[in-house]
Amino acid sequence: MKNYRRLFGFARPYYRLLVLSGILMGLVTILDVFRLSAIVPVIDRVFTDKPIMFAGQRLPLFLEGILNQLNKLEPFRVLTILLIILPIAMLIRAFVEFMQSYLMSDVGQKVIRDVRHQVYERMQRLSLDYFTQKRSGELISRITNDVKLIENAVSYGLTDLIYQSFEVVSFALMTFFINWRMALISVIVLPLVAVPMIKVGRVLRNLSKRSQEKMADINSLLVETFLGVRIVRAFCSEEREISKFNRQNNDYYRLSMKSIKRMLLLGISTELIGVGVALFIFYYGARQVIEGRTSFGVFSLFMAALLSLIKPFKKLSQVNSIMQQATAASSRIYEVLDTQPSVKEKADPEELSIIKEGIVFDNVWFKHQDNDILKSLNLKVKKGQMLAIVGPSGVGKTTLLDLIPRFYDPQQGSIRIDGIDIKDVSFKSLRQQIGIVTQETILFNDTIRSNIAYGRPDADFDKIKQAAKEAYAHDFIQYFPLGYDTVIGDRGMKLSGGERQRIAIARALLKDPPILILDEATSALDSNSERMVQEALNKLMLGRTVFVVAHRLSTVREAERIIVLNDCRIVEEGSHSQLLQKDGLYRRLYQMQEIEK
Numbered sequence: 001m002k003n004y005r006r007l008f009g010f011a012r013p014y015y016r017l018l019v020l021s022g023i024l025m026g027l028v029t030i031l032d033v034f035r036l037s038a039i040v041p042v043i044d045r046v047f048t049d050k051p052i053m054f055a056g057q058r059l060p061l062f063l064e065g066i067l068n069q070l071n072k073l074e075p076f077r078v079l080t081i082l083l084i085i086l087p088i089a090m091l092i093r094a095f096v097e098f099m100q101s102y103l104m105s106d107v108g109q110k111v112i113r114d115v116r117h118q119v120y121e122r123m124q125r126l127s128l129d130y131f132t133q134k135r136s137g138e139l140i141s142r143i144t145n146d147v148k149l150i151e152n153a154v155s156y157g158l159t160d161l162i163y164q165s166f167e168v169v170s171f172a173l174m175t176f177f178i179n180w181r182m183a184l185i186s187v188i189v190l191p192l193v194a195v196p197m198i199k200v201g202r203v204l205r206n207l208s209k210r211s212q213e214k215m216a217d218i219n220s221l222l223v224e225t226f227l228g229v230r231i232v233r234a235f236c237s238e239e240r241e242i243s244k245f246n247r248q249n250n251d252y253y254r255l256s257m258k259s260i261k262r263m264l265l266l267g268i269s270t271e272l273i274g275v276g277v278a279l280f281i282f283y284y285g286a287r288q289v290i291e292g293r294t295s296f297g298v299f300s301l302f303m304a305a306l307l308s309l310i311k312p313f314k315k316l317s318q319v320n321s322i323m324q325q326a327t328a329a330s331s332r333i334y335e336v337l338d339t340q341p342s343v344k345e346k347a348d349p350e351e352l353s354i355i356k357e358g359i360v361f362d363n364v365w366f367k368h369q370d371n372d373i374l375k376s377l378n379l380k381v382k383k384g385q386m387l388a389i390v391g392p393s394g395v396g397k398t399t400l401l402d403l404i405p406r407f408y409d410p411q412q413g414s415i416r417i418d419g420i421d422i423k424d425v426s427f428k429s430l431r432q433q434i435g436i437v438t439q440e441t442i443l444f445n446d447t448i449r450s451n452i453a454y455g456r457p458d459a460d461f462d463k464i465k466q467a468a469k470e471a472y473a474h475d476f477i478q479y480f481p482l483g484y485d486t487v488i489g490d491r492g493m494k495l496s497g498g499e500r501q502r503i504a505i506a507r508a509l510l511k512d513p514p515i516l517i518l519d520e521a522t523s524a525l526d527s528n529s530e531r532m533v534q535e536a537l538n539k540l541m542l543g544r545t546v547f548v549v550a551h552r553l554s555t556v557r558e559a560e561r562i563i564v565l566n567d568c569r570i571v572e573e574g575s576h577s578q579l580l581q582k583d584g585l586y587r588r589l590y591q592m593q594e595i596e597k
Contacts, residue, residue, distance in 0.1 A: 014107045022162050024100035029166040031093040036304055043297035046075045108155025115147050119336050127343040128407045137220025145215045146329040153326030160319045164312035174305040182281050208325035211255040218248045263321045270317045278306050343409050349426040355514045357418045358382040364413035373399050375568040386546040388556035391565035397549045401517050405434050435513035439520035441500040443492030449484040455511035471506035516546040553590045
């Protein structure tokens with residue numbers, strides 16, 4: 001029940017529309033009952049010209065008066081009245097049904113819009129460690145496939161749940177009203193239908209959850225192969241990837257067919273049980289007609305009402321299947337919505353002003369999944385100083401940089417800018433101070449102009465162009481027919497690696513931040529481009545605090561200060577010349593790279 005409450009909690013903001021839609025569904029049901037009730041006068045008065053009789057039933061006075069009037073009228077007169085009233089009733093019903101369907105569809109689409117927004121917004125608020133633990137395809141599946149199942153539940157499942165429930169109640173009351181004895185016999189169908197619905201529903205929920213997880217696997221595989229298409233081609237692994245996809249696809253097919261089989265069997269069994277009960281009632285009622293205790297028209301109405309219960313019962317069994325799938329989907333969506341970011345902003349954070357003194361790492365410890373990355377790190381970087389961070393792969397160089405904009409928080413110690421703990425300042429004021437260029441260049445499927453202006457979307461074109469010139473990107477941009485308005489494709493696939501890197505550098509240059517983080521910023525450039533970009537970066541670094549990570553030690557020679565990380569700690573510190581004079585790790589790394597040349 002909790003899962004259902006959470007599922008329909010998505011529709012709570014639109015409860016007024018749901019109530020109005022429910023009222024309209026009730027009106028449609030009343031008109032259905034009225035349409036079905038026309039069987040009695042048509043058979044008893046129009047076709048057989050016999051009086052309408054109920055088997056010992058005491059009718060309300062108003063209904064008894066209507067029946068007395070119908071029994072007095074000529075058959076042709078009754079037919080004329082019905083031909084006038086029924087079309088009007090059907091037109092009203094059609095209009096009401098349209099309004100009800102439109103309102104429910106509107107609620108469904110609004111709910112899906114809201115859920116997608118909530119899930120995407122939550123993902124944008126979560127810390128980076130969440131994304132390191134989840135696959136991209138799995139996250140995409142939450143927003144697409146899982147949300148689609150909730151749409152089915154709200155737009156169609158909820159509509160059928162309300163409408164078919166009205167139908168069941170209305171036609172069941174009609175049968176009791178016509179002949180309570182026969183109706184009571186038919187009640188035995190309820191447990192026969194309810195028990196398999198409950199049991200199959202539990203199985204469907206489990207199958208649906210497994211299907212959604214399998215779809216997430218498929219999405220993840222697609223993301224990996226599309227992003228790694230060059231590697232797939234280079235290693236001639238097309239057949240291997242096709243085989244992997246077929247296995248995942250067939251697994252999803254088998255799970256889907258298991259669900260479909262149970263849904264179909266449940267619907268068919270519900271229908272067969274209903275027909276079996278109807279045949280028994282037909283025999284019982286037919287005897288009353290033969291014995292003259294009930295008119296044929298009234299008996300026909302009872303049978304029509306009883307048979308009319310089969311369709312809503314069958315629909316409700318399908319609704320149960322839809323709801324079970326949606327419940328499984330909503331639990332996966334709530335996993336995202338209930339996740340709290342590990343890095344949180346204070347309720348009333350300070351606004352960080354432009355850096356005046358420097359940055360201090362005070363006894364910083366950081367671990368990831370119980371693996372120590374940094375231990376007792378103490379570091380002071382003055383304003384305007386360039387700090388190079390070197391060391392073997394996997395020693396925590398990038399992690400150290402990620403702590404500055406609070407992509408992660410250390411488990412112990414603090415990082416202070418001008419004496420203010422960065423945990424006490426707002427994300428926006430902190431990250432506005434920082435420009436980042438990484439080894440893995442991230443660009444968006446947008447124009448070159450928009451990618452350069454990503455950090456300053458309000459920047460005018462002259463400043464964008466100037467940043468591109470300083471990053472030595474302007475010349476190649478001009479070769480494109482649309483120039484700065486060229487759309488560069490997913491992750492900038494229309495550009496070469498060096499061109500993508502220069503766009504990223506131009507983006508950092510335009511932001512003009514007081515703190516620069518360069519994580520292998522020139523690694524994708526050829527020697528000539530690297531020299532030009534390094535000159536531009538040297539100009540940009542003047543008066544700014546710069547953190548540089550580089551595997552090629554030749555690129556950090558000019559750094560006034562270099563720290564060497566190893567075994568989670570700073571093991572050496574000094575300038576390039578000072579570190580070469582020591583017989584330490586830096587000298588060994590440098591000599592190794594010189595030999596490789």
